[in-house]
Amino acid sequence: MPKVRTTMQPHVxxxxxxxxxxxxxxxxVLIDEEPAATPAAAPAKTPAAAKSKE
Numbered sequence: 209m210p211k212v213r214t215t216m217q218p219h220v221x222x223x224x225x226x227x228x229x230x231x232x233x234x235x236x237v238l239i240d241e242e243p244a245a246t247p248a249a250a251p252a253k254t255p256a257a258a259k260s261k262e
Contacts, residue, residue: 213239
C-alpha cells in the first residue's frame with residue numbers, strides 16, 4: 209500500500225490502496241514526494257559587469 213500526502217492535509221501521511229492512489233492522482237490532490245530540481249544560482253554581479261550594462 210502506497211503512502212501519500214494530499215494537498216488537503218500535507219502534514220499527514222496516509223496509507224492508501226492502489227485503487228485509492230490512482231483515484232487521488234487522477235483528481236490531482238497528491239503532493240509529489242520527489243524533490244524538485246533546485247535552480248542554479250545566478251552568477252553574482254561584479255561592479256564592472258553592472259557598470260557595463262548601464
